[in-house]
Amino acid sequence: MLTMARAHLTRKWVEDQVMMTVGLADPSAGHDGQSLYIQPSRAEQAYLTGQSFFVTCFLGADVDRQQVMWRDPEGRPITENEGRIHVYRRRDEPEGIQLVVEEVQMGDAGLYTCSTFAGPESRDVSVSFTLFVYRAITFQGTKDIQTGTEGDEKAVIRCEADAHHRKLEFSWQLNGRAIRNFNNKGNNGKYKVEGQVLTIYNVETTDAGNYTCSAFMGTKHLVSVQKKMIQFIVQYRPRFKDTTLDTRYARVGSLAKIPCEAEGEPQPSIKWLRGMEHLYAREDYTIVGNVGTSVLNIDVRDHSYYGVYTCHAQNELGPSEKAIELLEGGAPVAPRVRVVEPDRPKKDTIVLHIEHDEDDMNNDLAVHTFRVQYKTDEGTWETAPSEEYQLNGYTHTPNRLACHAVRTPEEMRKLAKRQRGDM
Numbered sequence: 001m002l003t004m005a006r007a008h009l010t011r012k013w014v015e016d017q018v019m020m021t022v023g024l025a026d027p028s029a030g031h032d033g034q035s036l037y038i039q040p041s042r043a044e045q046a047y048l049t050g051q052s053f054f055v056t057c058f059l060g061a062d063v064d065r066q067q068v069m070w071r072d073p074e075g076r077p078i079t080e081n082e083g084r085i086h087v088y089r090r091r092d093e094p095e096g097i098q099l100v101v102e103e104v105q106m107g108d109a110g111l112y113t114c115s116t117f118a119g120p121e122s123r124d125v126s127v128s129f130t131l132f133v134y135r136a137i138t139f140q141g142t143k144d145i146q147t148g149t150e151g152d153e154k155a156v157i158r159c160e161a162d163a164h165h166r167k168l169e170f171s172w173q174l175n176g177r178a179i180r181n182f183n184n185k186g187n188n189g190k191y192k193v194e195g196q197v198l199t200i201y202n203v204e205t206t207d208a209g210n211y212t213c214s215a216f217m218g219t220k221h222l223v224s225v226q227k228k229m230i231q232f233i234v235q236y237r238p239r240f241k242d243t244t245l246d247t248r249y250a251r252v253g254s255l256a257k258i259p260c261e262a263e264g265e266p267q268p269s270i271k272w273l274r275g276m277e278h279l280y281a282r283e284d285y286t287i288v289g290n291v292g293t294s295v296l297n298i299d300v301r302d303h304s305y306y307g308v309y310t311c312h313a314q315n316e317l318g319p320s321e322k323a324i325e326l327l328e329g330g331a332p333v334a335p336r337v338r339v340v341e342p343d344r345p346k347k348d349t350i351v352l353h354i355e356h357d358e359d360d361m362n363n364d365l366a367v368h369t370f371r372v373q374y375k376t377d378e379g380t381w382e383t384a385p386s387e388e389y390q391l392n393g394y395t396h397t398p399n400r401l402a403c404h405a406v407r408t409p410e411e412m413r414k415l416a417k418r419q420r421g422d423m
Helices: 002-024
Strands: 036-039 044-048 053-059 069-071 085-090 096-101 110-118 123-134 145-149 154-158 169-174 177-179 191-194 197-201 209-218 223-240 247-250 255-265 269-274 285-291 293-299 307-315 318-328 336-339 350-355 367-373 386-389 394-396 413-418
Touching: 036 110, 036 123, 044 053, 053 110, 069 096, 096 110, 145 154, 154 223, 169 191, 223 307, 223 318, 247 255, 255 269, 255 307, 255 318, 269 285, 269 293, 293 307
Parallel strands: 044 123, 145 223, 247 318
Antiparallel strands: 036 053, 053 096, 069 110, 085 096, 110 123, 154 197, 169 177, 169 209, 191 197, 209 223, 223 255, 255 293, 269 307, 285 293, 307 318, 336 350, 367 386, 367 413
16 A cells, blocks of 8 residues: 555656646657667766656657666666566657656666667667766754853764765854854954864853854756754853842731742752752742752741842752841831822723822832722622832723722722832
């Protein structure tokens, strides 16, 4: 079944190619009345290993169509109608027989001949071409991912290209841009290209990216260019992101959240310490995440929970630590709020003006958000919805209130959120 399927696909491919080339094969043109002629008409034809091709032997009016055949370089008739090397007979005009070679190999090289008998004397007629096969460029042995280390004097990217002992020329690109100054330490001393070896000096994280090695091969018959993309990764020790702050605040009886974010290559694992003690999940501590990002949640039951906690990040290149101090913070002061009249565009809309002292906005415990709860006359505060807003004035239309609006500021619960604590 597989063989039949392959034969079907091969014939479909040949038929498609014939439709593309039949215009070149006019029997009244290009062969000067020859009994046989081939398309493509080149006496020497060259391909790379792994490529597929076909050559059509077209028949003149005076030939013996029953005796026409292709012969391989050993002189043996090619009669198979399927397989890697086979023939396919055309029944349309101009009539011909195709030699089909799939995934050409080095051993296929040589002289191929189409022959038959022609004329009243049944003389032998033939037409031939010589097949040249060149080893395709391969990158066996070239690693798709190669690495260097930040701070190293140099890193080397290797492109192991081979074309069966033929000389190759190389060029390099980084993220689609050419790396120039071949065979010298150009580019301000950053790169040095020596054929299939690219050296990167003074390795930085910005050197990471997709490097493309292009290998060029030229022969008497053809030119081949093959490309290989190599991902270059720069490894570096863990370092902490700006989102990891030096201090956090919480009140006794609240839940303190201490986040820690670290980057590195490979991505670092994260552990928590207090002093020399490793912290693990228990009744008063929970830890969320341990790779790249982690949050230490502390149930602050008394003042003994205040102090310094250490975020310990580590990868294959070593550890880094960040000390984060948990301090006591007071509850935010309620802001001043008033209803702005008569700027009420709808009956179920109320416009509030909220103010807060600048002193409370310019320190480590700055208020950055207000939460406003609202309810209908029939509602309760336990089930009342809420919204959060920034410090400036705003207009909000609570769509759940229908025609029953909150009427006085006294009915509002005003909560301000500190940047480093709870509501």
